C-alpha cells in the first residue's frame with residue numbers, strides 16, 4: 001500500500017448531499033458510512049466484471065465489440081456506499097487513476113487502431129471530475145472517423161449540481177459525434193429543483209439523456225418509489241435505460257435484493273409504466289462478460305441458469321455469489337450444448 005492508499009472505502013459527500021441527507025433517509029443510506037456493514041478492508045484484487053483483465057491500455061476497457069469504456073478518473077464528487085468499483089474508487093488512488101494527456105493519446109491510438117469501435121463510453125469514477133481529460137479525450141476521439149457515438153456516465157449532477165461545468169458540456173456537444181449522457185439516479189429524493197434545472201440545461205445543449213439505476217434494499221426496493229422515480233425522469237426527458245441488480249461485495253451485502261424480489265417489482269413496473277419510462281432490468285454476471293436482460297414474471301422461465309455472451313452456461317447462484325472468485329474460474333461454468 002502506498003502512502004495515499006486507504007484500507008477502507010472513504011466516506012465522501014458534498015454540501016448539497018449533506019443538506020439533502022438531513023431530510024432524506026434514502027440519501028443518508030446511499031452516502032453515510034455505516035460501521036455495522038462497512039468495517040471491512042478493501043479488496044484491491046477484486047475484478048468483479050473483468051475490467052482489469054480486459055484493460056488494453058491504461059483506463060481503456062474493451063469488453064464488448066464495437067464499444068470501449070474509458071475510465072478517465074477514479075475520483076467522484078461523492079462516494080456511494082454501494083459502489084462496485086471500490087477496489088479502485090474512493091480508496092486514495094485519485095492521482096493514480098486520473099488519465100494524463102499521454103494516457104489519453106494511448107487510448108485514442110487504441111481506438112484508432114480498432115475501426116470496429118463506433119462508440120466511446122467515458123466512465124470512472126466520474127468523468128466530470130476530470131474536465132480537462134474529458135475535453136481532450138472527447139475532441140481526439142471525435143476526430144476518428146469511425147467514432148460516431150460518445151457517452152458520459154456520471155452521477156456528478158446529482159451530487160454537486162452547483163458545480164456542473166456547462167461550458168465543457170457545450171464544447172463537447174458541438175463535436176461531430178452523437179452524445180449521450182447517462183445519469184446514475186436511484187431515488188426520487190435526488191431529483192431536487194436544483195438538479196432538475198441542471199437536467200433541463202444539459203438537455204438544452206443537445207445531449208441525449210438516459211439514466212441508470214441500481215436496485216437497493218432500504219432505498220428503492222418499493223414499486224411506488226421506483227414508479228415515481230422513472231415517471232419523473234421520463235417527464236424530464238431522461239430515458240430510464242438500465243436498472244441493475246446490485247452484486248454483493250464485502251461492504252454492500254445489506255443493499256442487495258434477491259433476483260426474485262427484483263423481478264416481482266420489475267414486473268409490476270412493466271404493467272404500470274409507459275414504455276418510455278420503464279428501464280431494462282439487468283443482471284451483470286460476475287467474473288464473466290454480459291449484461292443480461294432479466295425476464296419479468298409474465299414468462300415461465302428457469303431462473304437457475306444463465307448463458308453469457310460467449311455461450312457459456314452458469315448457475316445463477318454462482319454468477320451472483322458473494323465470494324469474489326478468481327475471474328478465470330467462475331464456478332458453475334460450462335459450455336452450451
Ligand code: SF4
Nearest residue numbers: 076079080083125155
Ligand atoms: S458515482 Fe459511481 S463510481 Fe462514483 S462512488 Fe458512486 S457508484 Fe461508484
